[in-house]
Amino acid sequence: MRKFGDFVRRYFTNPYGVVGFAIFVTLLCFAIFAFYISPYKPNALSEDVLSPPSYKHPFGTDHLGRDIFSRVVYGTRVSLSVGFVAAGISALLGIFIGAFSGYYGGIVDEIVSKIIDSFLMIPIFFLILIIVAIFGSNLFYIMLVIGLTTWPSNARIMRAQTLSLKERGLVKIAKSIGESNIRILFSHIIPNGMYPVVANSALQMGGAILTEAALSFLGLGDPNVTSWGKMINEARTYMSFAWWTIVFPGIFTILAVVAFSFIGDGLQHTLYPKLSGVESE
Amino acid sequence: MSYFARYLTRRIVSAVLLIFIVMTLNFFIIHSAPGDPVTIMTGIEQPSKEIVETLKKKYGLDEPVFVQYVKYITNLFKGDLGYSYVYDQSSWSLIKERVFPTLILTLSGSILAFIIGVFLAIFVSHLKTKFGDTIVSIISYILYATPSFWLGLIMILVFSSKLSWFPTSGMYNLRETYTGFKKILDFLHHLTLPVLTLMLIQMPVFYRVTRASIIQNYKEDYVTTLTAIGVPKRKLFRKYIVKNSIIPPLTIFGITLGFSITGAALIEIVFAWPGMGRLMLDAIFRRDYQLLLGIYFLMAIFISVAMILTDIVIAFIDPRIRLT
Numbered sequence: 001m002r003k004f005g006d007f008v009r010r011y012f013t014n015p016y017g018v019v020g021f022a023i024f025v026t027l028l029c030f031a032i033f034a035f036y037i038s039p040y041k042p043n044a045l046s047e048d049v050l051s052p053p054s055y056k057h058p059f060g061t062d063h064l065g066r067d068i069f070s071r072v073v074y075g076t077r078v079s080l081s082v083g084f085v086a087a088g089i090s091a092l093l094g095i096f097i098g099a100f101s102g103y104y105g106g107i108v109d110e111i112v113s114k115i116i117d118s119f120l121m122i123p124i125f126f127l128i129l130i131i132v133a134i135f136g137s138n139l140f141y142i143m144l145v146i147g148l149t150t151w152p153s154n155a156r157i158m159r160a161q162t163l164s165l166k167e168r169g170l171v172k173i174a175k176s177i178g179e180s181n182i183r184i185l186f187s188h189i190i191p192n193g194m195y196p197v198v199a200n201s202a203l204q205m206g207g208a209i210l211t212e213a214a215l216s217f218l219g220l221g222d223p224n225v226t227s228w229g230k231m232i233n234e235a236r237t238y239m240s241f242a243w244w245t246i247v248f249p250g251i252f253t254i255l256a257v258v259a260f261s262f263i264g265d266g267l268q269h270t271l272y273p274k275l276s277g278v279e280s281e
Numbered sequence: 282m283s284y285f286a287r288y289l290t291r292r293i294v295s296a297v298l299l300i301f302i303v304m305t306l307n308f309f310i311i312h313s314a315p316g317d318p319v320t321i322m323t324g325i326e327q328p329s330k331e332i333v334e335t336l337k338k339k340y341g342l343d344e345p346v347f348v349q350y351v352k353y354i355t356n357l358f359k360g361d362l363g364y365s366y367v368y369d370q371s372s373w374s375l376i377k378e379r380v381f382p383t384l385i386l387t388l389s390g391s392i393l394a395f396i397i398g399v400f401l402a403i404f405v406s407h408l409k410t411k412f413g414d415t416i417v418s419i420i421s422y423i424l425y426a427t428p429s430f431w432l433g434l435i436m437i438l439v440f441s442s443k444l445s446w447f448p449t450s451g452m453y454n455l456r457e458t459y460t461g462f463k464k465i466l467d468f469l470h471h472l473t474l475p476v477l478t479l480m481l482i483q484m485p486v487f488y489r490v491t492r493a494s495i496i497q498n499y500k501e502d503y504v505t506t507l508t509a510i511g512v513p514k515r516k517l518f519r520k521y522i523v524k525n526s527i528i529p530p531l532t533i534f535g536i537t538l539g540f541s542i543t544g545a546a547l548i549e550i551v552f553a554w555p556g557m558g559r560l561m562l563d564a565i566f567r568r569d570y571q572l573l574l575g576i577y578f579l580m581a582i583f584i585s586v587a588m589i590l591t592d593i594v595i596a597f598i599d600p601r602i603r604l605t
Contacts, residue, residue, distance in 0.1 A: 117295070118302040121584065123539040126546075126561070126577060131310055133565045210428055214547060217430050218562060232431055239434060240442040250431040257426030 010270045017266020023259035027252075030076040038070035042226045050242045060244035062234065068244060071226050072252050078227040079256050082143050082212040083205035089147025091201045094154020098197075099190050101155070102162030103181070112155070119152035128211060132220050139222040142215060146208045153204070154197045161193030195271050202264030206257035213253050228253045285596060292592050296585035301354070303581045307574055308353055312346060332366055362575035367567050372575030376557065380579070383556035386472070387545045390479030391538060397480065398487025399530055403523055406495045418492075421485035429544040433478045433551035440474060447474045450553035475552045482544050486537055487530045494529040498522050528599050535588035542580060 011017050030037060040046075046065035053060045059068035101112035131145045165171055165188070174184050215221050216229025228249040235245035328336075356363075362372040405417050441449040448471050498504065499522065507517050546558025553559070557576055564573040 114298065115302070118299045121299055121536060121539055121588070122303050122306075123543045123580065123584070125543040126580070127306065127310075129561075129565060130307065130573060130577075133568070134310065134570075206426060210426075213428050214430060217428070217547070218550070220565075229428070232428075232434065236434060239438050243438060246431070246434055246438070250428065250435070253428055253431065254423060254426045258422055261422055261426060 007270060011266055014266045014269045016262040017269065020259045020262025020264075020266055023255055024263060027076050027080060027256055027259065030073050031080045034073045034077055038067070038073040040067040040070040042066065042071045042074040044070075050238060050245070052242070053244050059248045060242070062231070062242075062245050063238050068231070068248055071231060072228070072248055074226045075228045075231065075249065075252065076256070078139065078222075078225050079209045079212065079253070082139070082146070083209045083256070083260065085140075085143040086146035086150070086208035086211075087201045087204040089144065090150040090204055091154055091197055093147070093151035094156075095158050095190060095194055095197055097151065098155035098158025098160075099162045099185055099193070102159035103166060103185055103189060109159075113159070116152040116156050116159075119149075120156070124149045125211060125214065128215070129218075129220065132215060137215070137220045137222055139225055142212055142222065143208075146211050150204055150207065154200055157196050157200055158193060161196060162189050165189050165193050196268075199264050199267035199271060202260050202267060206260035206264070209253065209256050209260070288596065289589070289593070292589050296589055299585055300578070300581045304354065304357060304574070304578060305350070307577055308350055311570055311574070312349075328366065357578060362578060363571035365564075365569050365572040365575075367564075367569040367572070372572045375560065375572060376575055376579060379555060379557045379560050382554055383542075383545060383549070383558060384583070386475055386479065386549065386554060386556060387538070387542050389472070390476045390545065391483055391534065391541045393476065393480040394483030394541075395487050395530060395534055398484040399491045399527060401484075402488050402491035402495060403526070406492065407518065414492075417488070421488045424481050425485035425489075427482065428547075429478060429482045430547040430551050432481060433475070433548050436474050436478050437551070447471075451555070475548050475554055478548050478551075479541065479544055483537065483541050486533065486540075490530045490533055491526055494526040495522060498525050501525075528595060531591060531595050531598070535584075535591035538587045539584050542584065 012021075043066060046061065046067070048057065048061050049065045050063055051057060051061050051065075057067050057069065059072060061067055062071070097112060101109045127149055128142075128145050131149075132142060135141060135145075170192075171184055171188055174188055179187075212221065212227065213229035213232070216227045217233045219233060221227055221230050231249040232246055235242070235249070239246040362376065364370075365372050365375055368375055401417055405413050408414075437449050440446045451471060503521065504517065507521065508514075542558075545556070546561060548554070549556045549558035550562055557580065561573060561576045563569075564576065
């Protein structure tokens, strides 16, 4: 437990990590307490159509008179949940596939590595587009698809970790006293090797938020939720005389993604203090 | 040169493999879709009997999935990109005029992003002030987090709607029929904003990789040695550090092309740029999967070729790769 305390303390010495965490906590509060924070219901229509930012409507209103601030606040829910669920699925898959493939080696490992390499070169977004277009666009589907298509970078990290852990004394001792392979994987290799995957997951959360925004912008998002990408899409027609309709959802998207990038880099600095100032890829 | 030949062969084999995997994935995605594959493939609600017959014969749709898959891949490698039943034209005839606009947008955006990103990293590390480094790093974080379509819209809002410096959309001014030099100028005028957007989106990756590689290089043994024998700092930086630091961003140039073609597709949609990205989106909305698969195939080839070309360039710059 002391190790964890050290880890946290080291993380908060990194200014990027602190700022990222602060933005993240703010957005998380927005998402959880959206009902209390937003002055209006996200879909409540009003007479003030396309009115500029004012005391009554801090971010102005859109073409249907809906309060943009309230919509942005509710949009936080969608973006953060997409980030968490998609990156979570990706991390789980990546950890298991990477650990198994690295630990057992052989032909399976060869094939898995080839698949990982190819996946890292394919424009994943198009793959996600075609899947969402065919299977329909409900929010859970979108999260699932993003998770299922982005695990290879986690798997690559976990595989490398496994290959190095496999040669350490800890694992060799466990093997010599007859622990089963599965037990070694789950109680030694995965718990010790997964930290870089966690750092990468923070970056993937940002990526997932951008992907969902792009899908919604293209009109392939979940029609039943208020998302930032959808707001930007709807604002296209009105932006030339109502800049506030497009500027605020975009700024929140950037804030969310920047927060996760900062957190990811902060974690990486904490994990590899020797490399401070150097990002590994 | 035989090392190099072997190296190149290996790259080409892995490129073909990549295309193969992409198309395999696409095939199985379409085949696992709910509903009748023939209807899905044509993209039409009620395909006529002739279409159904042709498709069944072409892909052997009553045979096992594996046989269908083999037929599908053979057709592709024969150069048959499929037939768009929605447009009633072969996919290639629809795609071919879209190739050039996409290529010029993606390549010029990526190359500019590379040059500016690398230059900025070198410049900032040359300044050696913490302040400059922090400012540029934060800007690069922000640009990295910016959705390409949003940045494109903001560009239109600022430079087209408010300032009227650049046209909002399209590739040529449709109201005028320019020829020769004027046509090129008109084209460049339309190209500026999309390329600028793509460049800004791509730049952070190159900046960050170059920056990391410069810092890494300063820790290498050769720097210690050269400093010890009295090579001036300026010369050390210009002649050795810069040269060595360019290789990692160059390596990722090929890999990021996949990412950049995605950004380009969204930017094309925003600027009504007549490239493959827009055609692809239309294909998705009209459920024109044959056309969609054709576009995918072409994009996969494009990315693979670009990756091989970057590998060749790297091999010429870095003898360690060429000779081992």
